[in-house]
Amino acid sequence: NAGVTQTPKFRVLKTGQSMTLLCAQDMNHEYMYWYRQDPGMGLRLIHYSVGEGTTAKGEVPDGYNVSRLKKQNFLLGLESAAPSQTSVYFCASSLGSKEQYFGPGTRLTVT
Amino acid sequence: AQSVTQPDIHITVSEGASLELRCNYSYGATPYLFWYVQSPGQGLQLLLKYFSGDTLVQGIKGFEAEFKRSQSSFNLRKPSVHWSDAAEYFCAVGAGGNKLVFGAGTILRVKS
Numbered sequence: 001n002a003g004v005t006q007t008p009k010f011r012v013l014k015t016g017q018s019m020t021l022l023c024a025q026d027m028n029h030e031y032m033y034w035y036r037q038d039p040g041m042g043l044r045l046i047h048y049s050v051g052e053g054t055t056a057k058g059e060v061p062d063g064y065n066v067s068r069l070k071k072q073n074f075l076l077g078l079e080s081a082a083p084s085q086t087s088v089y090f091c092a093s094s095l096g097s098k099e100q101y102f103g104p105g106t107r108l109t110v111t
Numbered sequence: 112a113q114s115v116t117q118p119d120i121h122i123t124v125s126e127g128a129s130l131e132l133r134c135n136y137s138y139g140a141t142p143y144l145f146w147y148v149q150s151p152g153q154g155l156q157l158l159l160k161y162f163s164g165d166t167l168v169q170g171i172k173g174f175e176a177e178f179k180r181s182q183s184s185f186n187l188r189k190p191s192v193h194w195s196d197a198a199e200y201f202c203a204v205g206a207g208g209n210k211l212v213f214g215a216g217t218i219l220r221v222k223s
Contacts, residue, residue, distance in 0.1 A: 004154075031209050040120070042201060042213035043155075050209065058210070090154060099145060100211060102154040 002026055004103035006091050012109045013081045021076040021106050023091030029101075031094045032074035033058075034066060036087040037105075043090060049074055081110045113138045113206040117214035124192050125222050132187040132217050134202030143205030144185040146176055149216075150198045158200075161185065172196070197221045 004025045013019055023032065030051050035043040035058075045058030047066040055066045063085060065077045074093075078085060088107050092100040114137045124130050136142055143162050147155040159170025166178040176187045185202060199218045203211040 033210075040215055042115075042215045043211075044213075045210060048210065092155075094209060096209060099157050099160050101157075102147075104154045105152075 004091055004093055004101050006089075006103040006106050008106060009104070010107050012111065013078075014111055015082060017081050018077070018079050019081065019108075020078075021089055021091075021108075023074045023076070023093075023103060024072055025074075025091075025093040025101070026072065027093060027095075027101065028071070029093035029095050030071075031096065031100075032068065033092045033094075033100065034064070034074065034076045035090045035092065036060065036085075037090060038087050046076065046089075081108075083110045086110045113204055113212045115202050115204050115212055115214035117200075117202055117217050119217045120215070121218045121220065123220040123222060126194050127191050130187075130189045130192045130196070130219070132200050132202075132219070134185045134187065134214060135183050136185065136202070136204045137183065138204050138206070140207075144176075144178060145203040145205075145211065146170065146174070146185075146187050147201045147203065148172075148198050149201065155201065158187070192219075192221055194221045194223060 007022045033048040034046040044060045049055045049068040052071040067075045091103040094100040116135045145160045146158040161178045199216045201216045202214045206212045
């Protein structure tokens with residue numbers, strides 16, 4: 001039981017490049033989330049999903065897109081990366097309104 | 112809108128001393144409350160949670176937290192801190208629709 005896994009762990013992009021971050025969970029959770037963590041700001045919700053095939057915007061969705069084609073996977077895409085998207089990205093999953101389980105994070109630098 | 116305030120950005124305590132990390136929340140209904148811990152370079156680990164019932168909740172690693180509705184607080188405590196407790200601690204409130212709102216975090220330093 002791996003819990004929540006994220007790939008890649010690190011990535012450096014140039015401004016304007018695109019990439020996809022992959023999150024996978026093996027706990028059969030319905031809900032999945034993408035957060036970004038910036039110093040002094042805690043975690044801020046980017047997008048979330050309440051089930052396969054559904055997604056919704058969080059607090060800071062601009063510049064990001066997501067897809068949940070399979071229940072166990074939640075993808076976060078950056079179509080045209082900007083330096084302001086330099087951050088640590090965390091994926092999480094949960095069973096309803098219960099606690100969220102977090103992945104180890106992806107450290108992204110945009111130059 | 113829901114919000115969480117952690118007034119202390121950094122706290123330094125001596126090993127073996129007691130610890131209290133403050134958390135105040137703003138939420139119109141009965142909240143779900145959580146404390147998470149993050150070690151450097153790691154993801155977030157759940158320490159404890161409050162959904163209902165007993166207002167004093169016990170968590171892992173010897174931590175506890177007390178929900179005080181009248182003060183809109185959910186402070187985290189530990190009677191004796193160990194060097195391995197040095198980390199960043201986040202308080203979070205369930206914001207409805209299964210979303211969490213996090214505080215900005217408190218960095219705990221432990222001096223020997």
